[in-house]
Amino acid sequence: MPLAAIAQLRSTSSPTENLTACLTLIQQASAAGATILFLPEASDYIAPSSSASLSLATPLATSPFILGLQEAARQHSIAICVGVHAPNADGTRVQNLHIYINSDGDITQSYQKLHLFDVNIASGPQLQESASVEPGSAFCDPFSSPVGKLGLLICFDLRFPEASLALRARGAQILTYPSAFTVPTGRAHWEVLLRARAVENQCWVVAAAQVGQHDEEGKRRSYGHAMVVDPWGRVVVDLGEEEGVIGVFEVELGGLEKVRREVPLCRRTDVYAEVK
Numbered sequence: 085m086p087l088a089a090i091a092q093l094r095s096t097s098s099p100t101e102n103l104t105a106c107l108t109l110i111q112q113a114s115a116a117g118a119t120i121l122f123l124p125e126a127s128d129y130i131a132p133s134s135s136a137s138l139s140l141a142t143p144l145a146t147s148p149f150i151l152g153l154q155e156a157a158r159q160h161s162i163a164i165c166v167g168v169h170a171p172n173a174d175g176t177r178v179q180n181l182h183i184y185i186n187s188d189g190d191i192t193q194s195y196q197k198l199h200l201f202d203v204n205i206a207s208g209p210q211l212q213e214s215a216s217v218e219p220g221s222a223f224c225d226p227f228s229s230p231v232g233k234l235g236l237l238i239c240f241d242l243r244f245p246e247a248s249l250a251l252r253a254r255g256a257q258i259l260t261y262p263s264a265f266t267v268p269t270g271r272a273h274w275e276v277l278l279r280a281r282a283v284e285n286q287c288w289v290v291a292a293a294q295v296g297q298h299d300e301e302g303k304r305r306s307y308g309h310a311m312v313v314d315p316w317g318r319v320v321v322d323l324g325e326e327e328g329v330i331g332v333f334e335v336e337l338g339g340l341e342k343v344r345r346e347v348p349l350c351r352r353t354d355v356y357a358e359v360k
């Protein structure tokens with residue numbers, strides 16, 4: 085059975101530093117025999133402000149961070165799922181992207197985050213993602229990878245079951261949520277949401293995560309707990325609060341088929357709308 089690796093990372097506002105950290109993780113994943121590595125949302129950088137994020141965004145084709153990952157994917161013959169930023173068409177906002185680099189180093193799939201994290205919780209956090217980020221307007225159709233059919237989503241998308249159901253309806257076997265959850269919302273909601281998405285979709289769920297403090301001022305901090313959940317809802321990997329680590333796991337698709345056979349989820353679309 086093919087092996088996969090999931091990473092937990094503390095990105096800073098320096099893409100150069102973050103590339104170095106990611107290259108180490110790629111090396112470790114490859115040495116462990118993984119055919120694919122899942123890296124978190126915003127692996128290229130986490131900026132302390134909207135304006136800083138805008139000024140750091142670089143087109144994929146010329147981004148040293150992306151080119152570095154592509155080269156490493158080729159060298160180690162490993163596929164990479166990773167969250168990154170890119171400027172939008174007119175350069176006024178950034179796109180929050182989840183891209184797939186195949187083991188030849190080519191970017192073959194890309195998904196732009198649909199749901200933006202605009203929250204104002206009195207006791208924190210207060211974050212306005214839409215101030216600097218342009219929302220996407222389409223799914224990326226599930227596609228084959230060394231470990232099964234991948235459905236790409238990002239972080240806050242996790243709170244919208246319809247998005248996962250739509251990808252499942254299109255054939256996803258593995259739902260992936262590269263994330264940078266905040267600490268308070270992570271403590272309250274992270275694991276329960278990931279396990280719910282796995283159970284209700286009868287899919288593997290892979291959620292690479294950012295962890296720790298991203299800037300000196302302490303404005304951005306992430307929850308960690310990068311997690312893999314199997315289609316029965318069992319937590320297979322939980323990377324806790326460690327920084328710069330990977331977890332290795334086997335994606336067992338026979339078990340997925342068994343769960344889908346044993347617990348058929350026949351929807352009552354005569355009563356409520358079908359998610360397509």
Ligand SMILES: O=C(O)CNC(=O)[C@H](CS)NC(=O)CCC(=O)C(=O)O
Pocket residue numbers: 125126129130131137180200201211212213239240243264265266269270273
């Ligand atoms: O800012 C970047 O560059 C990277 N993007 C993020 O960190 C995003 C937007 S601020 N974070 C989330 O979606 C957290 C969701 C969350 O914590 C929840 O749903 O509870």
